[in-house]
Amino acid sequence: MISVENLRKRYDGTVAVDDISFEVQTGEVLGFLGPNGAGKTTTMKIMTCYMPPTSGDVIINGRSVLEDSMEIRKSLGYLPEDSPLYTFLPVLEYLQFVAEMRGLQPPIRGKRIREMIEVCGLGDVLSRDIRELSRGYRQRVGLAQALVHDPDLIILDEPTSGLDPNQIAEIRTLIREFGKEKTLILSTHILPEVTATCDRVIIINRGGIVADGSPEELVGRMQGSQRLQIGFAAGSFDVSTAVPVIEALPGVSSVESTGVEGGVALLSLETGKESDLRLDLYRLAAGNEWPLVELHLEQGTLEDIFRELTVGDESVRRTGPASEREG
Amino acid sequence: MSTLNLTAIANSNITALYKKELKAYFNSPIAYVVMSVFLLMAGWFFANDLFLGGKASLRTFFEVGRLIFVFFIPAITMRLLAEERQSGSLQLLVTYPISDMEIVIAKWLAGVTLLAATLLFTSIYWFTIFLLGNPDEGAVIGGYLGLMLMGSAGCALGLFASSLSRNQIVAFVFAFAVLFTLFILDSVIVFLPAGIAGVLEYLSLGYHLDNLSRGVLDSRDLLYFLSLTVLGLAFAADRLADRKE
Numbered sequence A: 001m002i003s004v005e006n007l008r009k010r011y012d013g014t015v016a017v018d019d020i021s022f023e024v025q026t027g028e029v030l031g032f033l034g035p036n037g038a039g040k041t042t043t044m045k046i047m048t049c050y051m052p053p054t055s056g057d058v059i060i061n062g063r064s065v066l067e068d069s070m071e072i073r074k075s076l077g078y079l080p081e082d083s084p085l086y087t088f089l090p091v092l093e094y095l096q097f098v099a100e101m102r103g104l105q106p107p108i109r110g111k112r113i114r115e116m117i118e119v120c121g122l123g124d125v126l127s128r129d130i131r132e133l134s135r136g137y138r139q140r141v142g143l144a145q146a147l148v149h150d151p152d153l154i155i156l157d158e159p160t161s162g163l164d165p166n167q168i169a170e171i172r173t174l175i176r177e178f179g180k181e182k183t184l185i186l187s188t189h190i191l192p193e194v195t196a197t198c199d200r201v202i203i204i205n206r207g208g209i210v211a212d213g214s215p216e217e218l219v220g221r222m223q224g225s226q227r228l229q230i231g232f233a234a235g236s237f238d239v240s241t242a243v244p245v246i247e248a249l250p251g252v253s254s255v256e257s258t259g260v261e262g263g264v265a266l267l268s269l270e271t272g273k274e275s276d277l278r279l280d281l282y283r284l285a286a287g288n289e290w291p292l293v294e295l296h297l298e299q300g301t302l303e304d305i306f307r308e309l310t311v312g313d314e315s316v317r318r319t320g321p322a323s324e325r326e327g
Numbered sequence B: 001m002s003t004l005n006l007t008a009i010a011n012s013n014i015t016a017l018y019k020k021e022l023k024a025y026f027n028s029p030i031a032y033v034v035m036s037v038f039l040l041m042a043g044w045f046f047a048n049d050l051f052l053g054g055k056a057s058l059r060t061f062f063e064v065g066r067l068i069f070v071f072f073i074p075a076i077t078m079r080l081l082a083e084e085r086q087s088g089s090l091q092l093l094v095t096y097p098i099s100d101m102e103i104v105i106a107k108w109l110a111g112v113t114l115l116a117a118t119l120l121f122t123s124i125y126w127f128t129i130f131l132l133g134n135p136d137e138g139a140v141i142g143g144y145l146g147l148m149l150m151g152s153a154g155c156a157l158g159l160f161a162s163s164l165s166r167n168q169i170v171a172f173v174f175a176f177a178v179l180f181t182l183f184i185l186d187s188v189i190v191f192l193p194a195g196i197a198g199v200l201e202y203l204s205l206g207y208h209l210d211n212l213s214r215g216v217l218d219s220r221d222l223l224y225f226l227s228l229t230v231l232g233l234a235f236a237a238d239r240l241a242d243r244k245e
């Protein structure tokens, strides 16, 4: 089990991670979701004993990264962002290097390396220098590197970034496979990644946790907000005349003009979760003879949550579940 | 959960890193360039002595060897840590079960090995002298020992230089500046008062190398090179532990 306790990391000038706390249960597959610069990499670098936190601690299986880093490292496999491998080495020699570095002795060393080659599909490229490999293969070598010593915990930083769709699918298959047996934490700035691979999501933004739960739970937490998209033929109609009238409609909490697309002037409405205002809007438009051409109810999705929570303004923070989680 | 016994053999991590560094040297032109240039230059001075000067001795070779080392040591140590920082591979390396000091030692050993291998090739010269007459064996052994000790101290200082930033040029320049300063110290002391001159003389490479090349093994000379080595390694490990990126 992993317990991240009031973690803070300050670089000169910037606070990259600001008082983050969460727990990860053994066997969980956790997705760390957040935009670039949110503090994902920094948190992972602290968990992997790359650098110490400014304050706070990470406890992994009862050991602190501050006091027991050598022991923690042994049971942990890590793949940093952009897979910084020794690219001058052929694949097999690289895996031998890592296995030896991990303290694996023959004959277990050879056995584990063969298993990794098998699982990660590296059989065809064993004697190729890593620098000659495609990004997809390089990533597989990176995964083999992280798993060769059969660690309990695997930490993968943006494991599919920079890959093409086929490679992404392959790597996700591998991740799901590993996630069945191990505790796995991966970071990503793209949403489909977590829905494809994780049981649980922590959304982080500007160094803080803004949401934590299973993908389904997070969608369920979209209380108080539901979006309606309406469009008017833009030609002779000035949308701004409609905005105050719609705003006055009971149940509408905000109206936002989102521009003109293909001759359709779009408005985005935020309404209470329970009220379906579509019929009211139709009647309103008909009564005023507005050229209504589009009316669409958007169910709250994880995408919305992610977008809203990571904008960082106060109204969004209020609906965020961050404050619901303590210790 | 893990069925593997990870506690066996101590320091297989140092061996692993050491082998990786040697492979890195021989995977790039650097090892070949350093070795062949050293052999060519040393050979030229040796042949010069032999055929033009008419004396079969390694003295000039050892003296020139020092100066070549002042250039070559920074060249072979500059990449050791800076490159890992630059490429990002340091992010992985330091999360393996290996301490910062073990990393530094493995890399230092690789640098020293490269220098030792280079010196080993010069045994052709030594052999020639042996065939031609009566070599002063003490001087030969002392000369080689001096270069090796200088290599040891130089690699440690070069490693420290390489730990300072991700820039290999900075590492080269810094290491070169330090070694060159230590190298010329004993030639500037003639301008200085005796008290300071004594201190600077003790700090200079030349003073101790001269002692050794006379075939005299004195603990003060050993202590000098040993201190520089330990200091360089300790500073390098200290810089490596201070990770800001």
Ligand SMILES: Nc1ncnc2c1ncn2[C@@H]1O[C@H](COP(=O)(O)OP(=O)(O)O)[C@@H](O)[C@H]1O
Binding pocket: A011, A012, A014, A015, A016, A017, A034, A035, A036, A037, A038, A039, A040, A041, A042, A043, B244, B245
């Ligand atoms: N070495 C560093 N020095 C200074 N600031 C840094 C450093 N590394 C990261 N940061 C800053 O810390 C914040 C978090 O970065 P990071 O953890 O890399 O985020 P993420 O991985 O989520 O993109 C960013 O604002 C980034 O600019």
Ligand SMILES: [Mg+2]
Binding pocket: A037, A040, A041, A042, A081, A158
């Ligand atoms: Mg990152």
